[in-house]
Amino acid sequence: MKTNAVRVLDGMNIPYELREYEVDIEDLSAETVAQKIGLPPEQVFKTLVVRGDRTGIILAVIPGNTQLDLKALAPLSLNRKVETVSLKEVQPLTGYIRGGVTALACKKDYPVFVDELIEIFDVISVSAGKRGLQILLAPADYLQAVRATLGTISQEKS
Secondary structure (H helix, E strand, O other), rough: OOOHHHHHHHHHHHHHHEEEEEOOOOOHHHHHHHHHOOHHHHHHHEEEEEEEEEEEEEEEEOOOOEEEEEHHHHOOOOOEEEEEEOOHHHHHHHHOOOOOOOOOOOOEEEEEEEEHHHOOOOOOEEEEEOOOOEEEEOOHHHHHHOOOEEEEEEEOOO
């Protein structure tokens, strides 16, 4: 199954592995995806769509067992304030549906901010651009592919 995200990696000669899993429309959480593909939740990174008051749309990529720290992301992304966009805006902005959002091959070339915890792993998992399919790859390759800025942008779930 070749998604646009996979085609981007192919075009950059970045090695990866694809893992398919059964989708539960009632539970699209990163924790559930992690369990289904056999990885700990902190190794499955989720992509969130955020709007900055100065920069507009940005993408935040954080471990699946954490939540986005909006106060940390704002100054890193050169904004005073950031907020996640509404669910109904996600697909028109990215071209992807909830549970399938990825920074790879997004509708537009948005700035990408990734939590620095990504660097502690040999392999991470991100959405392949559709529900039920994950890409496993080296963090350095992912960071290069999405031209990411690293920072501390996640926190424990409250």
